[in-house]
Amino acid sequence: MPELPEVETVRLQLLRKVIGKTIDSVEVFHNKTVAHDEVIEEKLRDKSIADIDRVEKLMIFFFESEDDLFLLAHLKMTGQFFYVGADTEVTGGGHSMTAADMDLPMKHTRVAFHFTDHTTLYFNDMRLFGYTKVVNRSEMEQAKAGFGPEPISDNFDCEWFADRLRKRKTPVKAALLDQSFIAGLGNIYVDEALWRAGVRPT
Template identity: 40%
Template sequence: MPELPEVETIRRGLDNQIAGLRIKSVQVKKARLVKGSVKKFIAVLTGNVFLKFNRRGKLLIAALKSGQFLLIHLKMTGQLIYQHGRQLIAGGHSFVGMDWRLPNRHTHIIFSFRNGSRLFFNDLRQFGYMKIVSKIELEKELKKFGIEPLTAGFSLKNFVEIFANKKTSAKALLMNQKFIAGLGNIYADEVCFYAKVKPSRRVPSLTEGEIKKLYQGCRVILAKAVKARGTTFSDYVDADGRQGGFIKFLKVYGRKGEKCRRCRRGVIVKIKQGGRGTHFCPQCQQ
C-alpha cells in the first residue's frame, strides 16, 4: 500500500515520536522479515538509539547512533505502529476488521523502549523487511533509486531526459523506481489521468506537452497527497493516529464504473496492465 506520500507521512510520525529513543530490546518473531542474520540484527539494535528517520522513494532509513542504519520497507502490507501507554500511533497498511490489540498475529518484530513504549512491525503478506546496513552499504542501496520527486533535483529537464529512448509504457516508466522514486500503482494512475494520457501509451508516442503534463502531475499530486497525509483505504491511520485524507481526491483509482469527474462523459474503466489493476477514463485520456 504505502507509496511515497504514505511513507513520508510515516517517516514524519516516527521522526517526531521515536527519534532520540534508546532501544531496550528487540523481539523477532518471524525471521523472514529480517534480511541477513537475525542474531546480528538483534545484537546491533539492542541498546542502540534511533537518531533520525529519512526516506528515499518508498524506503525508510533510520540512522542509528552506532553509525549503522536500519532500512525498513513496508512493501504492500507493512505497518509500523507505535504504542505509548494507551496511545496508538500507527502508519501503513490497514484493513477492515484488523486486530488493533498488539501484538497481533501479523506482528513480526517488536522494539521496546525504556519508557515502556513499543514499536510494532506488522505485515500481513510478509513481503516487507528490515535490514541493518553500514554507511557504505547504504550508499550502494541508494544508488538503485532514480530522481526523488518533491526535491529541487526533480526538474522538467531531468524528467524529459528520463523519457528519452524508452520503449515501455507511460505507467511502467512512472512506476520504475530506477528512474523516478516513490510512485506506485495508485499515484501512477492518478498522474496519467492528470496528464490525459492513457497508462498504456508507449513512451515514444508521447508529445512534449504530454511529458510536461506528466511532470506537473507528479509534482501536484504527490505534494497534495503528502499534505493530505496519504491515501486511506478502510481504517488505515497515519503516524499521528489520523486518517490519510487523499482518498477523496482520487480521480480514477478505485472508481471503476463511475462517471469521469473531469469530462463527465466517460466511465472509468479498470484493466490489467503489467499484472496491475489500471484505471483510466477512455474519453479524456488519449
C-alpha cells in the first residue's frame, strides 16, 4: 500500500516529467476511477499541467491559467502512476507491482491521460479503491482540510508529538493511524516504527 514516502516519490518523479504537458485526450477504462465523471475529457482537454502538490497521500494537479480546476488523485491500496515518454521510457510508481515487462495500458489500467506530444500518464489500480477526480477550488480545499501535520513537516517535533499523544485515549497504533492526528502514516510505517521503538501497538 503506497504511504506518504511512496506517494511523495511518485509526485517528485512526475514533476520532472509532466510539468508543462498539455492533455490531448483522456481514455477511461473504468468509470469508478474517475468518480463516474462522464465529461472528464471535456474538462481536461487542452489543459496544461502547472504543478503537482501533495497533502497526506492525496496528490493535487494544478493547471496553467486555471484557478478553479484541479485534478485530485489518490492511490489508496494498489494505485500506481506510470508515465511513458516518447522514447518509451517508463517512470513512476506507487503499489509494489513494477512496470518492468509491462505493456501499457494493461489489465489494471483505469485511466490514461494522453498528452499532445504523444506521451501518456497511466493510472493503474488493481483493487479499484484509488481515484482521479476533477474538482473546483472549494472542493479541493475541502479535500485538504482535516489532516494533521506530517512526520516530515517543519512543525512536527518530539515535544509536540509527546504532548498530543498524552491526550489520546486510544491505543498508540490507532492514534498514529488517525489522519487528523498525524497525516500520511499507514500500517506499514506505523508497525515498523512501533517495533523499532519496542512499543506494543495495543
